[in-house]
Amino acid sequence: MFSWMNPKLEVRNTEKCGKGVFAKLKINKDDVLAVFGGYIIKGIEVQDNSFYDSDYSLQISEDFLIGSMNKKDVTDTDFFNHSCNPNAGFKGQIFLVAMRDIDVDDEILFDYAMVLQEMIGVKPYQLKCLCGQEECRGDITENDWKNEKLQNKYDGYFQTFIQEKINKLKKQK
Numbered sequence: 001m002f003s004w005m006n007p008k009l010e011v012r013n014t015e016k017c018g019k020g021v022f023a024k025l026k027i028n029k030d031d032v033l034a035v036f037g038g039y040i041i042k043g044i045e046v047q048d049n050s051f052y053d054s055d056y057s058l059q060i061s062e063d064f065l066i067g068s069m070n071k072k073d074v075t076d077t078d079f080f081n082h083s084c085n086p087n088a089g090f091k092g093q094i095f096l097v098a099m100r101d102i103d104v105d106d107e108i109l110f111d112y113a114m115v116l117q118e119m120i121g122v123k124p125y126q127l128k129c130l131c132g133q134e135e136c137r138g139d140i141t142e143n144d145w146k147n148e149k150l151q152n153k154y155d156g157y158f159q160t161f162i163q164e165k166i167n168k169l170k171k172q173k
Contacts, residue, residue, distance in 0.1 A: 002037035002068075003077040009033060009108060011076045016130045019079040020107045027102035033088055034077045034096040038067040043119035059115050060093045061161045082140060083109035085133040089157025090114050099157060113144035114158045117165070 014020040036058050043063055056078040057067025068074045088110045089099045116125055127140040145162050
């Protein structure tokens with residue numbers, strides 16, 4: 001098993017997004033929800049690699065992804081969905097944590113802006129958001145992390161490689 005998911009969570013079917021991860025028990029702010037693992041692949045190799053399924057991967061640097069190589073390697077941690085009003089964020093590169101207290105039956109969601117950045121040689125990422133939140137951005141892209149409002153909202157919850165880029169940009173201002 002490549003990844004770990006908090007035993008207080010479980011995968012269930014969702015109304016809009018296939019499967020998702022939900023709280024079976026109350027979760028406290030800052031609890032670790034998941035630790036992501038898997039095969040490491042250089043981003044530029046993704047498009048040349050017919051057996052690698054990028055739908056089940058997580059960008060961990062400007063150049064690398066971590067995740068499942070194919071459907072048989074998929075784990076429960078591959079079913080966390082996006083929301084423009086998330087209850088989970090990242091500490092480091094692979095730790096997903098609760099950004100606030102989470103109630104029983106709430107879906108665990110993070111904003112893909114916390115983990116996505118353009119990769120040279122890789123097809124641009126775009127997702128039509130279905131979150132339905134008041135602050136929904138509509139289209140989710142690999143450039144959303146550059147949005148100053150999101151930078152402030154998620155400060156400390158971006159993956160390290162993106163948070164470092166944000167901090168560098170702020171110093172230049």
